[in-house]
Amino acid sequence: MAIERVAVLGAGSWGTTFAKVIADSGPEVVLWARRQDVASEITETRVNSGYLPGISLPANLAATADAAKALDGADAVVLAVPSQTLRVNLSAWKELLPPDATLVSLSKGVELGTLKRMSEVIREVAGVDESQVAVVSGPNLAKEIAVGQPTATVIACTDHDRAVDLQHACSNSYFRPYTNTDVVGCELGGACKNVIALACGMAAGMGYGDNTMASIITRGLAETARLGAALGADPLTFAGLAGLGDLVATCASPLSRNRSFGERLGRGETLAQAQEAAHGQVAEGVKSCSSIRELAAKHGVDMPITEGVHQVCHDGLSVRELGAALLGRDRKHERQ
Ligand SMILES: NC(=O)C1=CN([C@@H]2O[C@H](COP(=O)(O)OP(=O)(O)OC[C@H]3O[C@@H](n4cnc5c(N)ncnc54)[C@H](O)[C@@H]3O)[C@@H](O)[C@H]2O)C=CC1
């Protein structure tokens, strides 16, 4: 089914940017903002200055603070709120969802408490089959895409045809989506890389260079793939855009909120100071390190970097102690 009208719920960095990507690809887009002043600013000036200063949004992108208006007649509903708020937000929108619309998750996280992936939360709250839920994940730093820098991504859905419809709705001269049916692998790649980016940021903040970075990225990918194997993901997904691609972009970029957050901790700032510096924007790994750690324990998977990041963020371990703990572990084979 051709997608002609899309609702994007969440007007933060990625929600606004992805709304622009779709509008630039052809469909009509209605962007829901939690705050009326953000919706009004976009309507009146075509700019969301709080999240994407200087970026002019296209004419086929409308904004509203009324979710019913955004969702009316939508062929696809894109969910672009922080992971830990998805359940509450979606519960409020549930009755307004058009029955056959593709529900698309942009969020990269694992829910605290339930240990569910975002597509699982969507299925549960909306009461839909897994074939109706898609996930977008890949090396997608919003600020680069907003200025039209070329980027690829993955649209994952167990229903290949649905993924292809969505692929058509968001393909343009700067944005190239691939399809994949491995939803589990794509979601785990997106959630875990935020935690590994925190660790890379900590190392950078301590003054370490590229060898340390590459070591954390590679071993971070190894532990992500181990978790993926336990949860039934396709191992090759982790060599793709939603695995290695996103991991490299996030761990290396000063634009990443997770990496920047970790860097502040590495320089000796407290969690509260790093949180304040994020200006209300979400660094998903700070919470997901705990849910991913618990998910790994539940499945008997060893994730030492995730464990260490959790201890730094929530158990008072210092970044120096984390480095020593990781290097002091038992020696082992690379593929163990
Ligand atoms: N910014 C980026 O470059 C990318 C972000 N993502 C993912 O997309 C998701 C959304 O991220 P961003 O748009 O960047 O986040 P953001 O922090 O820039 O914006 C979050 C948006 O959600 C809204 N929101 C609704 N309910 C909320 C609540 N209860 N608490 C806080 N905010 C609430 C906020 O008003 C805001 O518009 C995250 O899971 C993130 O990991 C994925 C790819 C790229």
Ligand SMILES: O=C(CO)COP(=O)(O)O
């Ligand atoms: O997911 C992202 C890039 O793909 C954005 O990363 P941050 O949330 O760390 O900014």
